[in-house]
Amino acid sequence: MTGPSGELLERIGAARLVPVVVLDDATSAAPLAEALVAGGLPVAEVTFRTTAAVESIKTMSARGDLLVGAGTVLTAEQVDAAVDAGASYVVSPGFDPAVVRRCNERGVLPLPGAVTATEVQAALAAGLQVVKFFPAETSGGAKAIKALSAPFAGLRFVPTGGIGPANLAEYTAVSAVLAVGGSWMVPRDAIAAGDFDKVSRLTADAVSLVSA
Ligand SMILES: O=C[C@H](O)COP(=O)(O)O
């Protein structure tokens, strides 16, 4: 994939990790961004699971040194809200052609969920080369990604869901895995409690695991 999306995928691939963020208060966005940068991982998927998402994306993307995307995007309207706030990629739990179409219209990278061959073929038909493999652990994990990568040779996956330090290497060992997403680096309760030192530690630990 060439152009902005191709460059974006290269940056996500270079990071190897995508922190999946749930923010209950947009005032946490600035210190969270600092904590991620301090931990060596200037990447964040800010989920549309709370009303703080749009303001948080605005704050984090305004820095200019983070790769900020929106997560849990379920509608074309949410794509617009995410892109208007500064998101450069849009992640969804599943595959919705309307969401992918709107991402293409707005010029941002869609990263929809796909865990079956049928969903993967739908994503390929929509012109995608990378999908989010969600929920990863309960959908067969690294073995399932290996199996899917056989017939879909060029496709890359971003597994997310049930992944942490204990099983991260299972996924990063799979050549078709571009990066791994997860919330373990950015625990919702630690963010809400303002414990951003913990976020920096968890992020740095995760970076060391994928850099080893
Ligand atoms: O992508 C969003 C998932 O809910 C993250 O799953 P996790 O909390 O198991 O990392």
Ligand SMILES: CC(=O)C(=O)O
């Ligand atoms: C689960 C997921 O991919 C999301 O919330 O975007």
